[in-house]
Structures are given as C-alpha cells and as structure tokens.
Amino acid sequence: MQNNNRLRIVIQKSGRLSTDSKQLLIQSGMKIDLEDKRLITFSENMPIDVMCVRDDDIPGLIMDGIIDLGIVGENVLKEELLKRQSKLEDSNYIKLMRLDFGHCKLSLSIPINTNYFDINFFNHTRIATSYPYILKKYFDDKNIIFKSCSLNGSVEVAPSAGLADGIFDLVSTGATLKANGLREVEVICYSYACLICKSNNMNLFKKSIINKLLTRIKGVIKARESKYIMLHTPRSQLKKVMKLLRGAEEPTIIELGNDNKKVAMHVVSSENLFWETMEELKLLGASSILVLPIEKMME
Ligand SMILES: Nc1ncnc2c1ncn2[C@@H]1O[C@H](COP(=O)(O)OP(=O)(O)OP(=O)(O)O)[C@@H](O)[C@H]1O
Ligand SMILES: O=P(O)(O)OC[C@H]1O[C@H](OP(=O)(O)OP(=O)(O)O)[C@H](O)[C@@H]1O
Ligand SMILES: [Mg+2]
Numbered sequence: 001m002q003n004n005n006r007l008r009i010v011i012q013k014s015g016r017l018s019t020d021s022k023q024l025l026i027q028s029g030m031k032i033d034l035e036d037k038r039l040i041t042f043s044e045n046m047p048i049d050v051m052c053v054r055d056d057d058i059p060g061l062i063m064d065g066i067i068d069l070g071i072v073g074e075n076v077l078k079e080e081l082l083k084r085q086s087k088l089e090d091s092n093y094i095k096l097m098r099l100d101f102g103h104c105k106l107s108l109s110i111p112i113n114t115n116y117f118d119i120n121f122f123n124h125t126r127i128a129t130s131y132p133y134i135l136k137k138y139f140d141d142k143n144i145i146f147k148s149c150s151l152n153g154s155v156e157v158a159p160s161a162g163l164a165d166g167i168f169d170l171v172s173t174g175a176t177l178k179a180n181g182l183r184e185v186e187v188i189c190y191s192y193a194c195l196i197c198k199s200n201n202m203n204l205f206k207k208s209i210i211n212k213l214l215t216r217i218k219g220v221i222k223a224r225e226s227k228y229i230m231l232h233t234p235r236s237q238l239k240k241v242m243k244l245l246r247g248a249e250e251p252t253i254i255e256l257g258n259d260n261k262k263v264a265m266h267v268v269s270s271e272n273l274f275w276e277t278m279e280e281l282k283l284l285g286a287s288s289i290l291v292l293p294i295e296k297m298m299e
Helices: 018-027 055-063 074-086 132-141 175-179 204-225 235-244 275-283
Strands: 007-012 040-042 048-053 069-073 094-098 104-111 125-129 146-150 166-171 182-191 193-197 227-234 252-255 262-269 287-293
Touching: 007 018, 007 055, 007 204, 018 204, 048 055, 055 069, 055 074, 055 193, 069 074, 074 132, 074 182, 074 193, 094 204, 125 132, 132 146, 132 182, 166 182, 175 182, 193 204, 227 235, 235 262, 235 275, 275 287
Parallel strands: 007 048, 007 069, 125 146, 125 166
Antiparallel strands: 040 048, 069 193, 094 193, 104 166, 104 182, 227 262, 227 287, 252 262
C-alpha cells in the first residue's frame, strides 16, 4: 500500500545504471544502505524508501503511479512508452531531468563484410532487438518493411547464429559490436539516464521532497562538472589567462605577500582544465596552478 508520508524511488538493482544511481542518491544527502540485497530499503534521515528492480520494470511502475520517482535510461523509457501507447494503456510520466551517466546510442549494425548503401538496405530484412517498438516507429516513418526478432539479451550474436540480418541495440564504445564481427551503420537515437516522476496524485509533502531532491541532484551534477582553479599569474597577463579558462566565472583576485608583479587568482570553472591548457597557462607566466574537485554546489 502507498504511504503518503514517504516518497518512493525506484532504481536499477544491478547493471549499468545501478552504481551511479545509488551514488547520486547518497551524494544528495540520503543516508541509506543500498548495498543491502533487499527489494526495498528505508532512508534513515529522509522520508524516502528506495526500491531496486530490473530496469525494464521502472517506467511501468512510474506510469502506473505505483512509485513516485525513478531513474532509468531514456531508451527503456521510450520503448515502454511506445508499447503502452500502441496498447492504449496508461503512459503518463514527467521527465524531471537528464542525468550525467548512462550515455549510449541505439544503433543499427550489420556484419562487418556486408555491403551497406543506405537505410533501404533494411527493406525486407530481419533485425534482432530488445527495442521492437522504437525500431518499428523508426522504420514505419521511413516506409521500410522489416521483421523483428525480439531478444532480451545476446542480441549481438543473432547475425552469426543465422537468426537475423542485422541488429538494433545499444552501443557505447563499440567494443561489443567489434567482438561480434558487426559494424554500426545508422545511429537512431542517443540515450542518457534520466529522472522521472509520476504525473498524478502527488501530495504537497511529496512534491516538496522531490523539489528539495531535485535541487540537490542538480547541485551534485554541477559540482561534478566544475573545478576550482587556483593559480598565480603576472598582472599583465590576467586577461589572456581568463580567456584560456573556458567556462570560468568572475575570478577572485588576491594580492601576493611579496611579489606585486603577480596576483593569485581563484576561479570556479564549469569545464575541466586539460593538460594542454595548463601548458598554455605556463607559457603566459602562470605558476602554482592547482585544479581541485568541488564536492557540493548550490547557486
Ligand atoms: N555500454 C553502456 N554504456 C553506458 N550506458 C549503457 C551501456 N549499456 C547500457 N547502458 C544504459 O544502462 C541501462 C541498463 O543497462 P544494462 O545492461 O544494465 O541493462 P539490463 O541488462 O537490461 O539490466 P536489467 O537486469 O536491470 O534488466 C541501459 O538501458 C542503458 O540506458
Ligand atoms: O559498445 P559497448 O561499450 O561494448 O557497450 C554496449 C553493450 O553494453 C550493454 O551491455 P552490457 O555490457 O551492459 O551487458 P548485457 O549483455 O547484460 O546487456 C549493451 O547491451 C551492449 O551489449
Ligand atoms: Mg533490462
């Protein structure tokens, strides 16, 4: 039964998104033992319970209004949405934000030695996939007739096993495709993990916890993307130094004790500082360059 005094969050139990999802919740201030193998775990310091399930079940739990908040890949979310729309089932949810992990592509791939001309190659072929609804929508829009072979795993072995002419599956580095003698020929969409919530019957108490969590999650992600940079620079090179520090906010300039030709500069930058930029800073006369990670941020 639903408890209106506690927010329920669902994340992947184990897999590509589970470590990052758990870490995000903990970095957002939640005290919770997510290493425990239980299906549901209670936070000690916030009115929040966390459920760990297979990622395929997450969109449905949100769309059916059973769980309030979830973290899932956009690929899995889109597939469930199209499936439910085709069956005229409930498919409402709100996407609150994209997260900074789970980045991958959904692509069409074929055996490495097969000639490929354009998308019409796929006319009258059989494609192995775990995403038949996304694939159908894509090919229907292009008037391409195909047959799908639905597999929940080991999709990449389908062509060599003689089950299909090509595959439609997730690609990140491309190593799995290579290992199975396949090559990517079309990228259909990109995907990230995202934070979603149910769209109905949320009481004010739960809404306020979600808003608090959302602000914290944005802060965690912003902090992860940002760096605190400290350096000494000749006064005469200040403008050039700032130009090199892309994504930097207004710097704090501090006088040095016994060198009035140089100043110390502290700045928060939304971008990482690469070795090449540090070398360019050195050429401008900068010294004592420190790049520090930021733990938390709130604007
Ligand atoms: N190689 C990858 N790099 C980055 N993100 C990925 C990668 N593969 C998958 N993902 C993202 O992580 C999600 C979960 O992937 P995973 O392989 O753990 O799923 P699964 O095997 O279906 O897990 P489950 O047992 O929960 O059903 C994918 O739906 C996708 O959004
Ligand atoms: O392009 P790559 O970097 O090789 O990544 C792509 C692979 O990653 C995922 O599988 P995962 O390794 O999570 O295992 P799975 O078989 O359990 O889905 C996905 O299903 C691909 O098979
Ligand atoms: Mg799954």
